[in-house]
Amino acid sequence: MSAHITLRVARYRPEEESESRFEDYEVPCPSDWVVLDGLNHVKDQVDGTLSYRWSCRMGICGSCGMLVNGEPKLTCATFLADYAPGPVRVEPLRNFPVIRDLVVELGDFMSKLTRVKPWIVRQVEKPLSEGEYRQTPDELDDYKSFSMCINCMLCYSACPIYGLDPHFIGPAAIAIAQRYNLDSRDEGATERMRILSEHDGIWGCTFVGECTKVCPKHVDPAAAIQRYKLQSALDWVKGVVLPRAAQ
């Protein structure tokens, strides 16, 4: 393992240049340094103008997703030494507009997240005085994995459909919709189904499962999408076959 490694970092300053270019930085490469530590070294010691997002450095805040050698990664969980002897290419997440350097625009996801109504929907709210909604550990397991999404955007960056069609609501938003649909306390599945079917991008999703492969939290958005498609197809069949009153 080399004591140093080259970070080949995509730089883009919209006020000065029309497209991004690469800049090389030599950074230390001890066994416990992740790509993010290398970027912090550059920022603190070499070039203060490098811009990127980060916060927790323990894989839970979801800020530091980037492409590392072309793959969507949380840079706080990607060791530099695994890329020795380098260089390591660091770029902003694919499929998003780039604001600057390694920072991408997240507004599209934020509005899609709101559209899937990611909250408990009830016909009648239970008063607090009646205590909790009972939910067995098995019922919790039904949606638990979909509740682990940290909104890091790696799945959007890996998604071939989102790359072609930015209107596609996307893996994380669908997984979060399913998180509520499958929650025993929720009654909003029908509403959410309607929202998800407004756009047909979902039908373009194949079983490739790139989203699931890159997910650092094992959320499995591909499974959420397949469940949705199945449910949606069943609803359609019911709508065609059954008389209206029986729906």
Next chain:
Amino acid sequence: MTTSFDIVLVGGGGAGLRAAIAIAEAAPALRVAVVSKVYPMRSHTVSAEGGAAGVIASDDSHDEHCYDTISGGDWLADQDAVEAFVREAPQELLRLEHWGCPWSREPDGRIAVRPFGGMKKMRTWFAADKTGFHMLHTLFQTSLKYSSVVRYDEWFVTKLLVDDGRVHGVIAIEIATGRIEVIPARAVILCTGGCGKVFPFTTNAAIKTGDGMALAYRAGAPLKDMEFVQYHPTGLPFTGILITEAARAEGGYLINKDGYRYLQDYALGKPQPKPVLRTMELGPRDRLSQAFVKELEKGRTTDTEYGPVVHLDLRHLGAALINRQLPFVRELCLKYQNIDPVTQLIPVRPVVHYMMGGVHTDIDGATPLAGLYAAGEVACVSINGANRLGSNSLPELLVFGARAGRAAVEYAATAPEPGRHAAAQLKDEQRRLETERVQPGGRERIADLRQEMQAAMETSAGIYRTGASLGRGIDALRGLQTRALDLRVEDQSRTFNTERIAALELSFMLDIAQAIVASALQRQESRGAHQRTDFPHRDDDRFLAHSLAERLPDGECRVRYLPVTVTRWPPAERVYGEASAPQGLADQGMKDERSHHASRRTVPS
């Protein structure tokens, strides 16, 4: 000028989002803005692992939770605030359940609770080992249904607008564009969390730079009990990742450079074949942190490139037990530090974890400055006194976030429209920020000053303090303040200029550091997390009081005192030992989440 709001929240973590929802529910017609320097779901609440305390079991009582909190805080907590907190915590946690928080459950579907260090009854609600993450995402996603809540994501607040003794909004930079704007409001609630980054070794995320504390301090609101800084004894030195007490409860050893279990030298009992509560590695957090300093002084720690460490040894536990009981510990070590605890020693040291102190508020989150409120870690009500108990901070941000929200609604109903001087203040602030942005050529690197500040804090106001060390700290910080006037900011761009933000954060941190050191210097006693080797005993005659640090016009800090509110629990000794041992194991993540069976409990009301 942009839209005017009724209430502006600074910070979008647990406290800010709880406040936003409280406002939206109490007064749907009010316009609310959440201004946060990160997208709200990135906030540091996300990192909390262990749980949230709220009395729910039938063998538990509000009085017992009060007593644990008050005694744990070494009698510095305000008892009326603790009583309100304990009373409202279960309802708040239940409300979160109704909003979808995936709390861990008993087999029959009821909420599960588990034991936690310092809590004598099982009352800690948890969502596996990611309680803060689930609470934050539940609050954020729930907040999205209220259209009256407007978000300013990635806006950095630089100044509170104060006019005629009232707060009238904030001035903030939109990070993406560099645009500087006034966001006017009738009331402002600070919910920006703590300031762990003032210290070199901390579990706190990079964003925890004390912004809200500094905003309040500069606007003339006092900071309370700032000398009380909580350390956790086992953090990874480089990343600050916290290794839970569970690792020690399962039988992990703390060893010095000679492989010796050094805790036996510090009146914490003798090594036993099996872990014993309240002895050796399961002694109280503060005592373990203090023992590390003693080992360091004896030259028995190991030097690494990140400074001195001791080691946590789990190797003798074996892969099977580690995988079964401590999977998250192994995952954190492997994924973020490239260490495998099955075969390798884990380098650990005490790390700053939490600020007991913060912006002085009353029981409704109101500061002495009209129109300014604070809730969560940024605030000091105080329920934590001189030492916070694990699993009290998550319910605190719910209870006092909601209280501050409701109090601000009431205030906003009668408060005047934002004053006319806003435009002038905006112009001044724009001039200041723009001048700093385009003025290169300074000589001082941000990272250098930050590191020197952190080192000064560690050596002057760390686990042990003395009058002499704190005096040196004051001098060092003064020097750094002067050098900060000659700061070099290379980045002159308006677009996502994180270097400029780092410069503003550094300036905030230097002010906070000064308040911490000044408060610690003046408190001539040892209490809870504040340990003065030159005043080793608690002194209730002189210091059963909160410190209030105020910034004087010349930038110096003045500290005065406010008596502690005592209702039903007169000060006594903090007791360690069998008498105070909790029923089960001591801390978070200790057992499989479903293995606890709470006794029958009543429905909280």
